[in-house]
Every structure is written in C-alpha cells, then in structure tokens.
Amino acid sequence: MSVDTAEPSEFSPRQNAVLEQALRLLVDGGEKALTTSGVARAANCSKESLYKWFGDRDGLLSAMIAYQASKVRTFERNGERLTAASLHDHVVIFARDLLEVLAGDVSLALNRLAIGQSHRDGSKLGKLLLERGRRQIDRRAMALIDSGKRAGLLRFADADEAYHTLYGLVVSDLHVRMLLGEPGLKDTARQAEKAVTAFLRLYGTEKVLAEMPALG
Amino acid sequence: MSVDTAEPSEFSPRQNAVLEQALRLLVDGGEKALTTSGVARAANCSKESLYKWFGDRDGLLSAMIAYQASKVRTFERNGERLTAASLHDHVVIFARDLLEVLAGDVSLALNRLAIGQSHRDGSKLGKLLLERGRRQIDRRAMALIDSGKRAGLLRFADADEAYHTLYGLVVSDLHVRMLLGEPGLKDTARQAEKAVTAFLRLYGTEKVLAEMPALG
C-alpha cells in the first residue's frame, strides 16, 4: 500500500487546530453558525489572526476544505492478483467506503456549504471540493476497475464511463437526499451489495458472471 | 394522457406573481439576493403584505417551493401497448426529461436553497422539495417501468429498487456536480442513452435483450 499526495501540512499546527474548530462549528450548526467571531471564540484565537492567516471569510472556507481533504487519505491497492471473488469483495468495500465518506458529517457539511455558496463565488468552493475531495477516491476506483480489466474480469471501452456507472449505481440519489437532510439513510451495506452485483453484471466478463447468482 | 394533482392555485394570482419574482431573484443571485426587501421591491408589493401572506421568510421559501411544484405537470402514459422499441424510447425520453428538470435553473436554485437551509430548519424545505417536486416524476417512472413489466419486457422483484437503479444510472453524480456549480454538463442526450441501455440490460427480459446491440 502507498499513501499519495502527502501535502506536508499546508497550514501550521495552530492553524490546523483553528480549522478543526471551524469544521466543528460548521458541522454542529451549519453555515449560519460559522461566524468569524464564533470561530475565534471556539478556537481561542483572535479575529485579527484569522484575517491574517486566511485573508477573509472565503479564505477561511477554502482553508477548511483544503484541511479536511488533507486529512482523508485513501490507500491504493498494490498489484495483487485479482480473482472474481476478490474483485467483487474489493468493489463492495469501495462502494461501502464511498457511501460512508459521502454520509460523513464533515463531508455533508462542507458540500452543503459549497453548494450554498456556489452562486456567490462562481463555484470556487465547489471546484475545490471536487478537485481536492473527490480525486483520491476517484483514483482508487479507477485503479481498482483497471486492475479488474487487466485480470480479464471486467470488460469496458471507457474506464471513466464504467466508473461513472458504478458511482451512479452505488450512490443513486442518496447523496442529494442526505444533503437535503433526509434522515434514516443508513442501510448502506445492502445498497452497496446490490449496486456491485449490477455493476458486475454490466461489466463483468464470463469469468465473473459464471460465479454470480442467477438473476431475478 | 391525464394531469394529476391539480391543486387549484394554493395562492392568489397576485401572490403567484410575487412568488414568481422571488424565484427570479433566487435564480439570478442565489440565496443572499433573496431578501424580503428585495422581493418586495421586485414585485412592487410591501413587506407588510409579504409577512401577512407568508408569515415570515421561511414561509416565503416554502411557498416558493410549493408554487414551483404546482407549475410542473407531468403526463402519465395511458395504457398503450408497449413493444421493446417503444419501451426503450419512452425510458430514454424519461431519462432526458429527468436530466432536463434537474438541470433547470429554478430546480437547481431551489435545491441549493433547501440544502443550504437543511441545518437550520430541520430539513423542512428539503422534505417539501422531495415530496412536492419529486413525487410526480417518480410516479411517472414507476408507471412506465410497471407497464414494461406487465408487457413482459422488464423483470424485477422490487419496482422501487429498479427505479432507484435507473435513477442512479441516469443521474449518477451529475446532480451534485451541477449543484456545486460545475459548468458544461450539457451532454445529457448521450448520457441518457447509455444509462437506458444499461438499465435494459439489467432488467430487460429476453424480448428486450434480443433487440439490443452486442455488448462491448
């Protein structure tokens, strides 16, 4: 296993602690609760320092996204040989991890924040969120399905399209529903399993299909 | 064809005109631009009337969602006999309509609004948006795939699950990306076609699969 994009702490430890408190405020109370005075109070720092470090409120928001992204590390598979069964298991694990990430408090809060601001700042936060937050999980998935293809277990012309399909099968409208605040969307395990079954039925080669239960 | 849930104008014509202006403000400038004073100015009405009609700002937001939902009408298929080809076409049309609705200015603005407020109001707006905005398109889709099943063209145990799969295949992460403000997501036609192909491969009976191109 290998860790990528180390990004040796874009911010100082003190600043990281402040950003941590800011995230906590955001998660607990939404954007309205994320005031500069509130962050300063919660983090025991002065507003002057906030503005010196992050420029303005938007800079603080961007820094929060960057900081959160720097915390999430994803591990890529090494070149281990895949079988039909292990491919299935790995894709299921990926699907569960994906749903778990999307359902996370901080992830939801930051996505809500970026979506709420997308009109004001020309999608600056949204772009940041997609580039810094999604790239890692995208790479992990692409590596996985590419391994599947090289092992003769998956067949597709366009890897992006295949991943896009997998993403849609796994997530469907769950992300938006969670963003809208719908409660009780926690039955992710079964959902992930079903999605992976469908994905393998669409993109699996005969080696994979042979081991799958009859459709119904 | 039949029109459902007529809801004979929950609001007076004058109030509808005001809500129309409010939606326009929201679409043009985002939530920050949607101030009570701004709405009153744009609609040539008094703030006092706004508060008399809608209670408070939250009431105005709810009314905007209800009003927009009342404008969108969806037509359900009558019991016309389906063939493999016509089922495919109808599902493609549904998929395109779905993407078009989700990509609409007003839809995106209202979803952004509800998502941004989901922390504050306990998902009241989000619930409203899902119940009033999604129910119609959900029903249309369910009726369609149910027709497909009754015509022996589709096979599934759980219609909800099948619809969920179709939705995921069609929308994938496009909705969230659009909500985040990502530009240039307009190639919906090809996306819809691919999604429907996958859906039919998963849920189509032999009658349907026989008419589909070989996979690759």
Added chain:
DNA sequence: CACGAACCGTACCGTACGGTACGTATATGG
C-alpha cells in the same frame, strides 16, 4: 535582559438584514 514579532481579547465601525409600524391610496359593497 532587552527587543521585536506573533498573538490574544476586546472593543469598535459600518452595513445590511428580518421584522414591525404607520400614513396613504385603491377598491369593494351597501
């Protein structure tokens, strides 16, 4: 020890919003 940089806490300023009150105009109905 002395000096300076970084930082904390607080106070402050201008602005803009949600919500209310009031004086006036228009229309409806007897």
Added chain:
DNA sequence: CCATATACGTACCGTACGGTACGGTTCGTG
C-alpha cells in the same frame, strides 16, 4: 357616497455579521 378592507411605500428598530484597530501578553532570540 361613505365605510371598510386590502395593499402599497417608506421609514424605522434591533440585531448580528464581516472586517479593523488597539492595548496587553507571551515567547523566541541576540
């Protein structure tokens, strides 16, 4: 023709936010 209701426009109030300024404190360094 008057009375009442409805609605418009404006002015107003309290509050709370983003951002700045300033005095006091800590801490590293020569």
